Amino acid sequence: xxxxxxxxxxxxxxxxxxxxxxxxxxxxxxxxxxxxxxxxxxxxxxxxxxxxxxxxxxxxxxxxxxxxxxxxxxxxxxxxxxxxxxxxxxxxxxxxxxxxxxxxxxxxxxxxxxxxxxxxxxxxxxxxxxxxxxxxxxxxxxxxxxxxxxxxxxxxxxxxxxxxxxxxxxxxxxxxxxxxxxxxxxxxxxxxxxxxxxxxxxxxxxxxxxxxxxxxxxxxxxxxxxxxxxxxxxxxxxxxxxxxxxxxxxxxxxxxxxxxxxxxxxxxxxxxxxxxxxxxxxxxxxxxxxxxxxxxxxxxxxxxxxxxxxxxxxxxxxxxxxxxxxxx
Amino acid sequence: xxxxxxxxxxxxxxxxxxxxxxxxxxxxxxxxxxxxxxxxxxxxxxxxxxxxxxxxxxxxxxxxxxxxxxxxxxxxxxxxxxxxxxxxxxxxxxxxxxxxxxxxxxxxxxxxxxxxxxxxxxxxxxxxxxxxxxxxxxxxxxxxxxxxxxxxxxxxxxxxxxxxxxxxxxxxxxxxxxxxxxxxxxxxxxxxxxxxxxxxxxxxxxxxxxxxxxxxxxxxxxxxxxxxxxxxxxxxxxxxxxxxxxxxxxxxxxxxxxxxxxxxxxxxxxxxxxxxxxxxxxxxxxxxxxxxxxxxxxxxxxxxxxxxxxxxxxxxxxxxxxxxxxxxxxxxxxxxxxxxxxxxxxxxxxxxxxxxxxxxxxxxxxxxxxxxx
Numbered sequence: 173x174x175x176x177x178x179x180x181x182x183x184x185x186x187x188x189x190x191x192x193x194x195x196x197x198x199x200x201x202x203x204x205x206x207x208x209x210x211x212x213x214x215x216x217x218x219x220x221x222x223x224x225x226x227x228x229x230x231x232x233x234x235x236x237x238x239x240x241x242x243x244x245x246x247x248x249x250x251x252x253x254x255x256x257x258x259x260x261x262x263x264x265x266x267x268x269x270x271x272x273x274x275x276x277x278x279x280x281x282x283x284x285x286x287x288x289x290x291x292x293x294x295x296x297x298x299x300x301x302x303x304x305x306x307x308x309x310x311x312x313x314x315x316x317x318x319x320x321x322x323x324x325x326x327x328x329x330x331x332x333x334x335x336x337x338x339x340x341x342x343x344x345x346x347x348x349x350x351x352x353x354x355x356x357x358x359x360x361x362x363x364x365x366x367x368x369x370x371x372x373x374x375x376x377x378x379x380x381x382x383x384x385x386x387x388x389x390x391x392x393x394x395x396x397x398x399x400x401x402x403x404x405x406x407x408x409x410x411x412x413x414x415x416x417x418x419x420x421x422x423x424x425x426x427x428x429x430x431x432x433x434x435x436x437x438x439x440x441x442x443x444x445x446x447x448x449x450x451x452x453x454x455x456x457x458x459x460x461x462x463x464x465x466x467x468x469x470x471x472x473x474x475x476x477x478x479x480x481x482x483x484x485x486x487x488x489x490x491x492x493x494x495x496x497x498x499x500x
Numbered sequence: 501x502x503x504x505x506x507x508x509x510x511x512x513x514x515x516x517x518x519x520x521x522x523x524x525x526x527x528x529x530x531x532x533x534x535x536x537x538x539x540x541x542x543x544x545x546x547x548x549x550x551x552x553x554x555x556x557x558x559x560x561x562x563x564x565x566x567x568x569x570x571x572x573x574x575x576x577x578x579x580x581x582x583x584x585x586x587x588x589x590x591x592x593x594x595x596x597x598x599x600x601x602x603x604x605x606x607x608x609x610x611x612x613x614x615x616x617x618x619x620x621x622x623x624x625x626x627x628x629x630x631x632x633x634x635x636x637x638x639x640x641x642x643x644x645x646x647x648x649x650x651x652x653x654x655x656x657x658x659x660x661x662x663x664x665x666x667x668x669x670x671x672x673x674x675x676x677x678x679x680x681x682x683x684x685x686x687x688x689x690x691x692x693x694x695x696x697x698x699x700x701x702x703x704x705x706x707x708x709x710x711x712x713x714x715x716x717x718x719x720x721x722x723x724x725x726x727x728x729x730x731x732x733x734x735x736x737x738x739x740x741x742x743x744x745x746x747x748x749x750x751x752x753x754x755x756x757x758x759x760x761x762x763x764x765x766x767x768x769x770x771x772x773x774x775x776x777x778x779x780x781x782x783x784x785x786x787x788x789x790x791x792x793x794x795x796x797x798x799x800x801x802x803x804x805x806x807x808x809x810x811x812x813x814x815x816x817x818x819x820x821x822x823x824x825x826x827x828x829x830x831x832x833x834x835x836x837x838x839x840x841x842x843x844x845x846x847x848x849x850x851x852x853x854x855x856x857x858x859x860x861x862x863x864x865x866x867x868x869x870x871x872x873x
Contacts, residue, residue, distance in 0.1 A: 232830070234826065234833070234834055235823075235834075236837075237789070238779075238783060239707055239778060242705060243705075244827065261675075261676055261677040264677060273704060327678075328663060328667060329676075329677075329678045329784070330671075330676045331676055331677075359659040359662075360785055361784075
């Protein structure tokens with residue numbers, strides 16, 4: 173009888189606990205830092221939206237070295253996260269190990285799409301940054317009067333080559349004679365977090381004749397856009413919509429819609445429709461692209477938009493092939 | 501302050517080597533507490549969290565010892581060169597290149613019996629780290645190019661070289677991140693989890709591994725080398741007064757090179773912990789600042805293995821406890837702990853002599869009174 177009573181109490185507690193606690197979103201940021209105005213901050217803003225609109229609570233971890241990532245992710249898991257968002261490819265090992273140990277938690281991996289998923293609880297997403305970069309490369313070439321444009325990357329790694337490759341191909345698609353000056357910020361982790369160096373590289377590119385500069389360098393890009401605005405030329409933002417940073421001086425932003433990914437997966441978890449798998453998201457899914465809003469509408473003419481839209485349709489139907497430089 | 505004159509010979513060893521560092525450390529922590537207070541959190545709670553994070557549960561303690569392992573290697577690396585009055589601030593780059601040595605041995609010689617591969621990997625780490633330190637050492641010895649400048653430059657050359665290799669030459673091409681393939685599982689150094697079962701503990705994951713024992717052994721190795729061998733004597737002689745050393749028939753040229761190579765080799769051993777112990781592959785940027793923090797560890801530990809062990813442990817506590825605090829207190833960002841480390845370096849390094857004369861004279865007069873009575 174006592175045993176039966178115990179079972180009753182336990183099962184009651186289980187039912188009660190699952191209904192009393194709302195969902196929790198856990199976010200693990202990479203070493204670029206939570207407030208990089210770009211990649212990580214976009215995930216933070218989206219998690220905030222999940223909190224506001226779906227009534228979830230939020231747990232965060234900002235790692236300062238790679239050894240901490242797994243520890244931090246496990247802590248987030250132990251504190252009762254129902255869905256964990258991992259930002260950036262440095263998380264690959266950690267998410268692989270933690271997802272295997274916590275089958276009940278759903279994981280959303282950003283820029284990771286090659287892991288074995290033993291528990292079918294991982295939404296692995298990679299983006300076709302080269303396709304989106306192709307479009308902003310076209311805009312840069314159309315806007316450039318000097319025939320020279322610039323690119324500032326964080327580090328010379330495959331992911332950044334993808335951005336650079338798409339940008340150069342898009343610019344050449346508009347103007348085969350265009351000159352692209354490309355620089356990488358550094359070879360250490362600090363390369364993603366060095367606005368001063370970003371500004372210096374941009375100034376050097378401006379001296380070399382560039383009048384539109386695109387960055388793919390995390391928080392370093394803040395300096396790139398600042399230097400471009402100071403010099404009266406145009407910058408192009410990345411990942412998040414950065415047009416608002418310097419209205420009238422940011423031509424457009426190559427957005428990576430990880431905000432949509434995160435929010436949609438949170439909704440899916442809420443509704444019980446979460447599906448694990450590997451997702452490669454590009455223009456066809458509208459998950460990369462360029463932005464036009466009140467801050468840059470005076471810079472982008474309707475002719476420019478219509479020719480970029482035409483190219484976008486070409487990329488989606490396959491008539492324009494954009495090479496992925498990370499594969500070379 | 502110069503009015504306080506203390507007869508150095510009368511100062512007991514424990515005053516200058518224990519009390520003074522502890523006072524400096526306490527001051528650094530009080531100022532850090534002030535920062536925490538300004539950031540809107542309770543400093544006492546923060547200290548509690550640091551202690552809980554680094555000692556409160558077995559996994560946290562394992563992390564503390566894992567960080568300690570890294571700091572012992574880089575702290576010793578700096579200390580050895582410092583006894584020859586060389587500021588080797590290239591530990592970061594030497595550790596990075598040391599990783600290449602570990603990986604090349606482990607990836608190419610995996611057909612050998614496992615313990616032999618480990619020994620060869622340790623040798624490889626030491627050799628590659630030493631080789632990376634040899635070039636600045638040679639330039640210092642023959643050309644007088646200051647090692648402070650050359651070693652810090654070599655950190656950048658090391659990271660550029662490694663990024664090139666990790667992206668274009670030895671990258672695991674099944675994925676995009678700049679790192680190599682994983683080493684075969686049998687070559688992984690036994691981790692703390694595998695021992696914890698015997699002790700009746702259950703932890704799911706910890707980065708602590710057998711390298712910790714290698715770090716302890718390195719402490720003895722450095723102590724023996726610097727204080728108990730003829731070479732160590734020669735090196736210290738060069739460090740104290742190169743002219744006198746030459747007069748005594750000791751070659752500064754030879755000793756500068758040997759000191760730097762041993763220093764670089766010790767820094768290289770960090771990669772044993774990171775590659776054979778934890779990540780089992782070379783990841784871009786794996787030395788993650790341990791080389792630089794090692795300078796602070798050595799300065800705090802007064803460049804002696806007996807001091808370096810607790811100093812490394814202290815920084816281990818700060819690293820591990822710090823991540824606990826940033827997790828629990830959102831107002832305290834990870835940058836705050838960089839500031840705390842900076843304060844410790846400021847008080848125990850740069851402002852080391854702020855209170856030393858007062859403290860020493862206090863104890864000297866007290867103790868001498870005792871003698872008279």
